[in-house]
Structure formats: C-alpha cells, structure tokens
Amino acid sequence: MQKYDYLIVGAGLFGCVFAHEATKKGKKCLVIDKRNHIGGNVYCENIDGINVHKYGAHIFHTNDKAIWDYVNQFASFNNYINSPLSISKGKLYNLPFNMNTFYQLWGIKTPNEAKEIIDKQIKEYGFKTPQNLEEQALSLVGKDIYEALIKEYTEKQWGTKATNLPAFIIKRLPVRYTFNNNYFNDAYQGIPIGGYNKIIDGLLEGIDVKTNVDFFKDKNTLIDSANKIVFTGKIDEFYNYKYGQLEYRSLRFEHEYLKSENFQGNAVVNYNDTNVAHTRIIEHKHFEFGKQKHTVITREYPEKWSLEKEAYYPINNNENQTTYQQYKALSLQENNIIFGGRLAEYKYYDMHQIIASALQKAKQEFSS
Incomplete structure (x- = not known):
C-alpha cells in the first residue's frame, strides 16, 4: 500500500504550491529534491544578515491580485522597485x-x-x-x-x-517616453521581507520533505511510494532522452563577501561589453534596503549547458520545440503523472506565472 497520495519531484515553486494545495485537500504528500535545500531557484542563503539570492535576482511582480494575495499569506513584501x-x-x-x-x-x-x-x-x-x-x-x-x-x-x-x-x-522591446525607471509595469511588486525562504517554508509547513534525493537513482521505489507523481524536472530526462536531449543555457554564479558598505549602489547592474565575462552583478542587500557595514555581490556568468550543469533557459528554437512536442505527447498519455514547471514544460516562467500554473493544475486535479 502506498504511503503517500502524491510524490512531488522538485521543491521549487511549482512543486511547493501544488503540495500546499494538495495538503489543504487532505492529501498526504512527500516532496523530494536533489539539491541540499528546498525552494529551487528562489532559495536564499542568509550570509551575515543579508539574504543572498543564490541563483540570480528574483523580483516578484504581478498584475494578478489573487496571486499577490496568495504569496502574501506567507510573507510580507517590501516596496522594492526594480530599476536596473x-x-x-x-x-x-x-x-x-x-x-x-x-x-x-x-x-x-x-x-x-x-x-x-x-x-x-x-x-x-x-x-x-x-x-x-x-x-x-x-x-x-x-x-x-x-x-x-x-x-x-x-x-x-x-x-x-x-x-x-x-x-x-525579442517579441517586443518596451520604449517609454517618460522619466520612469520602474522595470516592470505590474501593479504589485516587491521582495519578501526576510527572503523567499519564508514563502517556501510556509507552503511546505506540515509536509514531509527530503533533500539530497535524486529521483532517477531510485525511481521505481519512489514511484511505488505514492499513488500519483508530480514531476517538475526535465521532461526529456524523465523519458530517458528517448527523442534526444532538449537544449538549455546555463548560468554560473560567483558570490563574494566584501567588507565595504556599498559596492555599486543598486541591486542589479548589467554589463554589456563582450570583454567583460559576466552579464550582471547583483548586490543583494539593496533588495531589502540593508544597512549592514558589509555587502555580498554575485557575478552572473552565462554558460554553455551540459548534463552536469543546471538548466536555466530553454532554447526555444524550432528544432527543440519539435522535440518537446514529442515528449509532451508522451506525457499526455500518463494517468498518474502530472508534469509542471519550466523544465517539465520546457518553457520560461516568471514566479507569478509558475504559481498560477501550479494553482491551475491543482484546481484541475481536485475539482472532480
């Protein structure tokens, strides 16, 4: 007999939101992740009082009041405005x-x-x-x-x-004929006070969670532990690359602790020139208006992706889309597996879109 109603593979936003909604419906869930922490790419590490966005800058923004109200259940947001x-x-x-x-x-x-x-x-x-x-x-x-x-x-x-x-x-490039440096047009935006971990912890409260678990190393046993699977990893990997590998761009992050109060005066500064290897520097304290006497910066380097590296941006050209559609057709034949998130759907999502997608999948799952 299965111990869990749902095994959720991946403790990123999609998996955590689905687990939270399933638990509210009285379902028993197990959330696993191959990393040593929960939260996926929104995970923050507190370094000497500064919440460091370990996998790049994450600024929450949405026009959807229902999504805004949803995340505000778990954390209070400041009034940070992204002005890179x-x-x-x-x-x-x-x-x-x-x-x-x-x-x-x-x-x-x-x-x-x-x-x-x-x-x-x-x-x-x-x-x-x-x-x-x-x-x-x-x-x-x-x-x-x-x-x-x-x-x-x-x-x-x-x-x-x-x-x-x-x-x-590039579908469009917004050009504004006003003196307005607010990067997003959304009605609601900000950073959770205390970091994104507060939201993740709130979503997973009372739910069984295991980190450092590689789904593919014990796939059969893990599948047998639950009635249904929610899979948020790479869809091509799930099907053992039957139709070939989907392609991504990867990123590398170099974090540096500095004993100075203020390195660049802004949370995000882009570096355009080819002779500078990184694309941007993030200074994390400015996301929460920190007054510490020290700072932490992160240089972000784009990299060619390989299986050993983290997949960040799907390369949505025609060839990859054709391959993805083959995998998607396979996924639609599954009765007990739900695929969701940017890797499982081979689609770039912002945070509010991921949450909306997970809520929609949960609604479909529990409406009957």
Whole structure:
C-alpha cells in the first residue's frame, strides 16, 4: 500500500504550491529534491544578515491580485522597485529604455526628440520581415539602442551572434517616453521581507520533505511510494532522452563577501561589453534596503549547458520545440503523472506565472 497520495519531484515553486494545495485537500504528500535545500531557484542563503539570492535576482511582480494575495499569506513584501542600470563602454544607462536612457545616449530632453531619433533609425536600419534577433531589434528600437544596450549583452547571454538567434526571442522591446525607471509595469511588486525562504517554508509547513534525493537513482521505489507523481524536472530526462536531449543555457554564479558598505549602489547592474565575462552583478542587500557595514555581490556568468550543469533557459528554437512536442505527447498519455514547471514544460516562467500554473493544475486535479 502506498504511503503517500502524491510524490512531488522538485521543491521549487511549482512543486511547493501544488503540495500546499494538495495538503489543504487532505492529501498526504512527500516532496523530494536533489539539491541540499528546498525552494529551487528562489532559495536564499542568509550570509551575515543579508539574504543572498543564490541563483540570480528574483523580483516578484504581478498584475494578478489573487496571486499577490496568495504569496502574501506567507510573507510580507517590501516596496522594492526594480530599476536596473546598464554599463556600456564605460557609461551608465538606466533601464528599461526611457527618457533617462535617451538623455544619456543623445543628450535630448523631450519625448518628441527621442521619438524622432528612434523612428528615423527604425526607418533607416529596420526590416519589414526580420529574419534574426539583430534585424528584429533594429526594427524595434533602431541602431543606437541596439548597439549600446542589446547586441553584446544578448550575444553573451546566448553564446552566439545575434544574427544566429531567431527573431522571436525579442517579441517586443518596451520604449517609454517618460522619466520612469520602474522595470516592470505590474501593479504589485516587491521582495519578501526576510527572503523567499519564508514563502517556501510556509507552503511546505506540515509536509514531509527530503533533500539530497535524486529521483532517477531510485525511481521505481519512489514511484511505488505514492499513488500519483508530480514531476517538475526535465521532461526529456524523465523519458530517458528517448527523442534526444532538449537544449538549455546555463548560468554560473560567483558570490563574494566584501567588507565595504556599498559596492555599486543598486541591486542589479548589467554589463554589456563582450570583454567583460559576466552579464550582471547583483548586490543583494539593496533588495531589502540593508544597512549592514558589509555587502555580498554575485557575478552572473552565462554558460554553455551540459548534463552536469543546471538548466536555466530553454532554447526555444524550432528544432527543440519539435522535440518537446514529442515528449509532451508522451506525457499526455500518463494517468498518474502530472508534469509542471519550466523544465517539465520546457518553457520560461516568471514566479507569478509558475504559481498560477501550479494553482491551475491543482484546481484541475481536485475539482472532480
């Protein structure tokens, strides 16, 4: 007889939300994760009073009040507004592209002046039917913005020339003709006070959890321990790469403790230039307006992915999408396995989208 109603493979946001909802319905769950901690990529490590986002900057933002209310059950949020800076050829620029950026680029002060320059450059350098990312970007924002703030950063991020990348990677590039550095347009945003671990701990309260457990090393025994499986890992790995490997980009993080009070004056600073290996530096204390006499920074390096490395960004080109659809067809034939999350669905999700997806899957599961 099975001990659990659900075995949840992966203690990231999707798995934790599903486990929480299942437990509310009286189901017994076991959550496992191969890492030595819970929380997946939103995990924070407290280093001398600073909550360090171990797997890159996570800023919660949503327009969905129901999702906002959901996460606020578990933690109070501060009023952090994401206003990244970008360094290109030794100059600092504000993001997203707005009147501050245009003043820094061209010395202009009015929206009409900025619009005139951008429209002229789009007309001169743009393409009616862009065939790659470079052509798409030039068609959206023109030459100056593209060359200063998009080209080299994107090529570092993806490890190839912008002309080799598909146009659909950049569906739109928001251009604002106001002096507004708020990166997100969402009505609700902030950082949980005390870090994301508070939310994860709240979601998993009273639920059996095991870390340092590799599902694939004891797959049959683990499957036999529950009536149903919720799988949030790589879908191709689940099916033993039957149709080949899906591709990803990976990241490497270098954390550094500094005995100075303030390293860069901002939580996130992007580094565009190719001759700088990292794409950005995160200074974690600024997420929670820390006043400590020390600081912790993280340099983020994009890397070519391999099976030994963590998969971060799916490479959603046509070839990978075709392969994923084959795996998805297999998953739809399963009666006792629920696939969810960015790895299982081969899709990039923001945090609010992951939570919404998990809530929807739980609703479907428990509506009958």
